[in-house]
Amino acid sequence: QSALTQPASVSGSPGQSITISCTGTSSDVGSYNLVSWYQQHPGKAPKLIIYEGIKRPSGVSTRFSGSKSGNTASLTISGLQAEDEADYYCCSYAGSSTFYVFGTGTKVTVL
Amino acid sequence: EVQLVESGGDLVQPGRSLRLSCAASGFTFDDYAMHWVRQAPGKGLEWVSSISWNGGSIGYADSVKGRFTISRDNAKNSLYLQMNSLRAEDTALYYCVNSRGLRAYFDYWGQGTLVSVSS
Numbered sequence: 001q002s003a004l005t006q007p008a009s010v011s012g013s014p015g016q017s018i019t020i021s022c023t024g025t026s027s028d029v030g031s032y033n034l035v036s037w038y039q040q041h042p043g044k045a046p047k048l049i050i051y052e053g054i055k056r057p058s059g060v061s062t063r064f065s066g067s068k069s070g071n072t073a074s075l076t077i078s079g080l081q082a083e084d085e086a087d088y089y090c091c092s093y094a095g096s097s098t099f100y101v102f103g104t105g106t107k108v109t110v111l
Numbered sequence: 112e113v114q115l116v117e118s119g120g121d122l123v124q125p126g127r128s129l130r131l132s133c134a135a136s137g138f139t140f141d142d143y144a145m146h147w148v149r150q151a152p153g154k155g156l157e158w159v160s161s162i163s164w165n166g167g168s169i170g171y172a173d174s175v176k177g178r179f180t181i182s183r184d185n186a187k188n189s190l191y192l193q194m195n196s197l198r199a200e201d202t203a204l205y206y207c208v209n210s211r212g213l214r215a216y217f218d219y220w221g222q223g224t225l226v227s228v229s230s
Contacts, residue, residue, distance in 0.1 A: 001173050003155070036216035045206060045223060046156065051216035089156050093214050099170040105155040
């Protein structure tokens, strides 16, 4: 049950776009279209922002989008805003014995 | 409004036991799978355990397998985590989370209950 690999930090200026990668294996990210992404502000519980790789829950900004290629999923934040400064985690379903695996987390800084 | 309220967190010595509870409201509890996810201080999220809507399917992270037991009481809209043989590395904020199924995304999260394991 190794964690999915994310960059420790990503930064961008307001209005720019940034992309966070989430690299797993053929046993998790590569096998299922079941990657989700969570945003966590300091001292708060995580919040779902992308599910099933590309879908946005109701109420989540269209500036957030997801994609996947092979064993790597990605989260793109367009038109970066100060409120996007937070930690971001990916998560993948990993089968009926492992169930779930989270990414290592990425701290997004808005310059 | 969906509410998940965890309780039971405490400071305990290594080797001791603790039972966490999660009271759910605002949704049809037995339509949902339930999970525990933890976060050590200053660290990332770690999946701990999951249980299907009827308890028929259960899973554990390798780090807690054999020591933790997840259960639910649909009549009481409650989720539990029995934690035995606690270790320092179990120190974390434990979140109660729901999902539409065992393969689905984590939908709503509670605010967490803090477990500290130290002598």
